Amino acid sequence: xxxxxxxxxxxxMEYHQQTLDNLKLAQQQSSKLCAVMLDTMGPExxxxxxxxxxxxxxxxxxxxxSCNSTLPASSTVLPISYPTLLHTGIQxxxxxxxxxxxxxxxxxxxxxxxxxxxxxxxxxxVANNSCILEGLQLTVHISTMKNxxxxxxxxxxxxxxxxxLRNRIDYVSLSxxxxxxDVAACRGLLDRCGLKQTLIMAKLENLExxxxxxxxxxxxxxxxxxxxxxxxxxxxxxxxxxQKLLLxxxxxAGKPVFVTRVVDTMTDAPRPTRAEATDVANLVLDGTDGxxxxxxxxxxxxxxQTMNTVLAICKQAEKCFDQGEYYRSxxxxxxxxxxxPNMSKAEALAxxxxxxADKINAALIIVFTVTGRTARLVAKYKPAQKIxxxxxxxxxxxxxxxxxxxxxxxxxxxxxxxxxxxxxxANVGSEAGKILNYAIEYAKxxxxxxxxxxVVVSQCPRHTDSSVMQEAGVVKLVTxxxxxxxxxxxxxxxxxxxxxxxxxxxxxxxxxxxxxxxNPWLRAAAAAGDEAGGKPHTAHPCxxxxxxxxxxxxxxxxxxxxxxxxxxxxxxxxxxx
Numbered sequence: 001x002x003x004x005x006x007x008x009x010x011x012x013m014e015y016h017q018q019t020l021d022n023l024k025l026a027q028q029q030s031s032k033l034c035a036v037m038l039d040t041m042g043p044e045x046x047x048x049x050x051x052x053x054x055x056x057x058x059x060x061x062x063x064x065x066s067c068n069s070t071l072p073a074s075s076t077v078l079p080i081s082y083p084t085l086l087h088t089g090i091q092x093x094x095x096x097x098x099x100x101x102x103x104x105x106x107x108x109x110x111x112x113x114x115x116x117x118x119x120x121x122x123x124x125x126v127a128n129n130s131c132i133l134e135g136l137q138l139t140v141h142i143s144t145m146k147n148x149x150x151x152x153x154x155x156x157x158x159x160x161x162x163x164x165l166r167n168r169i170d171y172v173s174l175s176x177x178x179x180x181x182d183v184a185a186c187r188g189l190l191d192r193c194g195l196k197q198t199l200i201m202a203k204l205e206n207l208e209x210x211x212x213x214x215x216x217x218x219x220x221x222x223x224x225x226x227x228x229x230x231x232x233x234x235x236x237x238x239x240x241x242x243q244k245l246l247l248x249x250x251x252x253a254g255k256p257v258f259v260t261r262v263v264d265t266m267t268d269a270p271r272p273t274r275a276e277a278t279d280v281a282n283l284v285l286d287g288t289d290g291x292x293x294x295x296x297x298x299x300x301x302x303x304x305q306t307m308n309t310v311l312a313i314c315k316q317a318e319k320c321f322d323q324g325e326y327y328r329s330x331x332x333x334x335x336x337x338x339x340x341p342n343m344s345k346a347e348a349l350a351x352x353x354x355x356x357a358d359k360i361n362a363a364l365i366i367v368f369t370v371t372g373r374t375a376r377l378v379a380k381y382k383p384a385q386k387i388x389x390x391x392x393x394x395x396x397x398x399x400x401x402x403x404x405x406x407x408x409x410x411x412x413x414x415x416x417x418x419x420x421x422x423x424x425x426a427n428v429g430s431e432a433g434k435i436l437n438y439a440i441e442y443a444k445x446x447x448x449x450x451x452x453x454x455v456v457v458s459q460c461p462r463h464t465d466s467s468v469m470q471e472a473g474v475v476k477l478v479t480x481x482x483x484x485x486x487x488x489x490x491x492x493x494x495x496x497x498x499x500x501x502x503x504x505x506x507x508x509x510x511x512x513x514x515x516x517x518x519n520p521w522l523r524a525a526a527a528a529g530d531e532a533g534g535k536p537h538t539a540h541p542c543x544x545x546x547x548x549x550x551x552x553x554x555x556x557x558x559x560x561x562x563x564x565x566x567x568x569x570x571x572x573x574x575x576x577x
Contacts (some may be wrong), residue, residue, distance in 0.1 A: 003415055005039050009044060016163065020167055026346050039155055039162075040172065042156065042174065043151060045082050048081055050073045053382065054134060055075050063125055064076065065123040066121065069081070082149065092115050093114065094143055097140070098141075099138065100134060100135025113125035114128060143232060146208065165194060169195065170193075171199050176209065177203055179212045180238060205230045207234075213249065220256060225243060226261075251287040258291065262291055262310065266306040266309065267296050267301070272309060287326075331351065331381070350374065353367075356475060356477065359382050364386055364453070366457045367390065368458075369391055372416075373460065385456075387419045388442075389410075389422070391423045407423060424439075429446065453483050456478075532565050
């Protein structure tokens with residue numbers, strides 16, 4: 001799992017906090033990174049005032065959907081959470097779906113309605129099938145409706161500004177995104193809340209959003225093709241057309257794209273259908289960056305089996321992916337083989353790195369990045385090699401206080417296909433090639449490369465005062481040798497995946513070289529080790545990770561500063577894509 005989705009369509013902030021605390025504990029125990037996504041409820045319509053008794057619907061019966069929120073839900077009237085049907089565009093003949101949240105389509109707990117008449121704020125419908133309406137929450141989807149409710153509900157605003165800020169969320173999944181204005185509204189809220197580094201994933205799950213996908217793609221950071229809800233609005237024979245179109249457009253734009261609803265059968269069965277398995281493979285071949293599971297993990301009986309099955313299918317499909325043909329198609333699209341290519345310098349360098357890796361059969365691509373842009377540009381061309389992404393932290397100021405960046409960017413790179421992100425210490429780059437040497441040793445230790453392999457190193461041009469990231473871009477070829485550095489870099493799983501670069505005792509007393517940690521932390525750690533006669537000793541909390549409320553530990557082992565000697569720390573394992 002690369003990203004954990006916290007769905008605020010149901011549950012309280014306290015409930016989701018407990019789940020997040022469990023996730024943090026799992027990250028400590030496994031020493032793996034995992035990004036956090038807050039999924040908003042948005043302008044979703046639900047059935048109100050349900051009682052404990054079952055709601056039985058018989059095919060052919062009449063049932064009324066009403067905007068009167070005071071009515072109790074029954075087999076003849078369903079009150080909905082929408083103020084009025086005026087100006088929504090609902091006409092007789094429109095299709096309406098009512099079913100449990102994250103429906104799979106195979107349940108007997110969902111009903112399809114056809115609108116017969118509209119009387120003010122009441123829609124009189126006829127049921128097309130028999131069912132018993134049940135489930136944690138009943139959602140209502142009206143195919144032709146123009147939903148004019150705010151993109152963020154009052155609860156969404158509270159969840160982002162309180163829960164999201166407290167937990168420094170990596171993504172907001174913007175449900176029922178309809179236009180670029182919706183993305184701008186969410187971006188404004190995030191900026192006001194102090195979550196400027198949080199990225200926005202726009203969920204396309206209605207006709208309005210699909211129609212405006214180009215303007216949404218321009219402003220969103222990621223795209224989610226929500227086939228569950230969108231599949232209700234579209235005719236079945238048109239779902240695959242919109243899917244292939246959207247995946248291609250996202251690939252051309254270099255925006256990560258995720259797809260939902262893949263192995264619904266595994267909600268209740270230990271194995272997917274043949275069609276579902278083929279569907280997952282085709283998504284990979286069509287260029288998706290990730291699979292978002294829904295009911296399979298929300299209420300599924302075989303959660304771990306589902307994860308393993310989907311991962312196995314994805315890995316097998318990646319082996320069959322024609323990277324060469326894909327690369328050529330992108331280069332032709334951007335006119336790279338013409339006299340006037342439509343390609344920036346940064347993208348030209350990134351594409352050259354991928355081309356070089358293919359030509360020399362490189363084992364790995366290593367990229368240096370501060371914002372994650374270089375990694376995304378390289379991943380855009382979907383190389384056959386993994387992309388070891390070295391996120392170099394940067395010290396920035398918002399005018400009031402200084403803060404480090406790097407931990408956000410490392411976790412956010414998990415959503416990019418093929419990336420294996422790690423955070424490094426910028427101070428280690430004061431000597432030429434030192435970060436690269438440690439990166440190669442890290443790759444050797446984690447089985448990404450072996451002695452004799454060739455590695456492609458890429459760095460896109462960037463304006464900065466850092467001694468690590470120079471303005472000029474570069475593509476470099478490196479051969480892995482047997483020479484090992486004295487002390488292999490280790491990762492602090494408890495400290496949100498930061499790399500603690502080892503240094504000798506003398507340097508520990510006089511320089512900064514831990515995580516992207518400021519001098520006082522390191523000096524305190526070095527002093528603690530000295531006072532203890534070289535024994536592990538608890539130091540100050542990591543200032544970058546203080547929101548995690550995790551202890552920081554320091555210890556000396558054969559003269560090197562190490563992180564990873566304690567129960568809550570350990571080597572960072574590459575996250576699966």
